[in-house]
Amino acid sequence: LARLEFIINNNIGIHPKAILDYPNVDVDLKKAVESVARGHASPRAFYVDKVTEGIATIGAAFWPKSVIVRLSDFKSNEYRKLIGGSRYEPEEENPMLGFRGAARYISEDFREAFAMECEALKRVRNDMGLTNVEVMVPFVRTLGQAKAVTDLLAAHGLKRGEQGLRVIMMCEVPSNAVLADQFLEYFDGFSIGSNDLTQLTLGLDRDSGLEILAKDFDERDPAVKALLSLAIAACKRQGKYVGICGQGPSDHPDFALWLKEQGIGSISLNPDTVIDTWKQLAN
Numbered sequence: 001l002a003r004l005e006f007i008i009n010n011n012i013g014i015h016p017k018a019i020l021d022y023p024n025v026d027v028d029l030k031k032a033v034e035s036v037a038r039g040h041a042s043p044r045a046f047y048v049d050k051v052t053e054g055i056a057t058i059g060a061a062f063w064p065k066s067v068i069v070r071l072s073d074f075k076s077n078e079y080r081k082l083i084g085g086s087r088y089e090p091e092e093e094n095p096m097l098g099f100r101g102a103a104r105y106i107s108e109d110f111r112e113a114f115a116m117e118c119e120a121l122k123r124v125r126n127d128m129g130l131t132n133v134e135v136m137v138p139f140v141r142t143l144g145q146a147k148a149v150t151d152l153l154a155a156h157g158l159k160r161g162e163q164g165l166r167v168i169m170m171c172e173v174p175s176n177a178v179l180a181d182q183f184l185e186y187f188d189g190f191s192i193g194s195n196d197l198t199q200l201t202l203g204l205d206r207d208s209g210l211e212i213l214a215k216d217f218d219e220r221d222p223a224v225k226a227l228l229s230l231a232i233a234a235c236k237r238q239g240k241y242v243g244i245c246g247q248g249p250s251d252h253p254d255f256a257l258w259l260k261e262q263g264i265g266s267i268s269l270n271p272d273t274v275i276d277t278w279k280q281l282a283n
Contacts, residue, residue, distance in 0.1 A: 001136075001191070001245055001268060004072040004117060007054030009082070012036065012047060016113035018084030019043045029084045044116065051120035059130035066132050068168055068191065071117055073138040075100045096199075096207065101139025101170075102149040111152075118156035131163050136191055138170040143179065146186040160188060168241060172196035177227035180234030187240075190231055194219045194246025201227060219248030220255050232262045241265055249273075253280045 008016075014033060018025055022033045022043045033043050040046035059067045075095035079085045092098040099107075105114040124130050135158055140146050150160065150167060160167045169176070169183060172193030176183055180190070198219050199206045206217055218224075228244075235242035243266035249256035250270040256277050259267060269277055 002055065002058045002067060002069045004051065004055075004070060005074045005078070007051055008072060008074075011050045011054055013083055014047075015079060015082040015084040015088055016047060016116060017088045017110075018082075019047045019116075020112050025084065025087075029087070032083050048116050048120050048123070051117060052123045055120060055124045055133060056128055056130060059124055059128075059133040062132065063130065064132050066134055066166075067130075068134045068136045069121065070136040070138055070170070070191075071105065071114075073101060094205075096196075096205070101141070102137055102145040103139070103141065105137075106145065106148045106152055114152070115156060118153065118158055122157045125163060125165065126157070131165075134166045134168060136168040136170060137187070138193070139172060139196070140169055140183070141173055141175065143182055143186075146183055150186045166241070170196075170245075171231045172200070174201055174227055177231040180231050181238070184234055184238050184240055189241025190235055190243075192228060192231055192242070192244040192246065194224070194228070194244055194248045197227060197246070198224050198248075219246065220252060220258075225258070228259070229262060232259075232264055235265075236263050244268060249277065253277055256281060 014036060018029055018033060023030055025033070037043040037046035040049060055069055076089045076092050076099050077095040080089045090099065104110045121133065121135060124133050135153065137149055140149065146169070153159070153167060158165060158167070166188040168189050168191050169187040170193045171177060171190035174197070195206065198217060198221070201224050202216065202221060204213050204217050232242050242264060244259060244264055245268040249259060249267045250273040253276070256267055257280060260281055
């Protein structure tokens with residue numbers, strides 16, 4: 001699993017709309033864009049080149065095994081930290097529930113920026129031949145968003161099934177699990193984001209820093225496990241991929257074992273927990 005926001009943050013550092021608005025930006029921002037984009041045909045070309053390079057490096061390293069690339073999932077407060085970000089991003093009271101994920105990609109305000117991500121992914125798959133790279137869409141709130149974002153990906157040359165492309169969805173909103181079968185009409189499987197799913201199911205802000213709330217954050221809560229069971233069962237019924245990429249299996253070996261018993265296809269683990277968790281699951 002690769003996350004585009006890490007590539008953008010580490011290799012680019014500038015808000016994509018500042019790249020697109022160049023040279024019609026203020027003097028300091030113009031200098032910042034010119035500084036990083038030097039040697040490229042244009043700032044836009046620089047952005048696409050860097051995203052392409054980051055994806056291709058990971059895709060090539062694991063070829064021919066599948067590499068799931070999650071589209072950028074910066075929240076507005078995180079986008080504001082990029083150079084030029086404060087010019088383009090709203091100050092939201094609760095960015096965790098704000099302008100992010102599929103809603104951002106399909107909005108008129110962000111479509112041009114999203115097109116650059118799609119261009120990079122298409123280049124990696126079609127021009128470089130790294131067809132092991134797959135696409136994952138985060139934070140899809142509604143069935144309408146599911147249709148709109150997959151239609152938009154197809155319009156950018158990333159159509160499900162073409163050259164074996166799988167488009168996976170992050171299952172991290174309770175609606176995703178409740179309507180799992182319907183969401184799977186638009187996607188080739190789920191990668192369960194148990195961190196967000198837990199906080200949205202239990203109504204907890206995992207970033208609040210309040211100990212009184214933190215103690216109740218537990219992926220093993222019966223309500224969370226009920227939703228996880230729905231999501232896993234739907235994928236199994238339809239013969240589609242299902243994995244989990246949250247923190248829970250690393251923190252709780254018993255949770256990893258429960259997921260295995262439910263029929264999960266893959267589990268993401270922190271490096272320091274891999275061996276111990278493998279041993280427990282093997283036993």
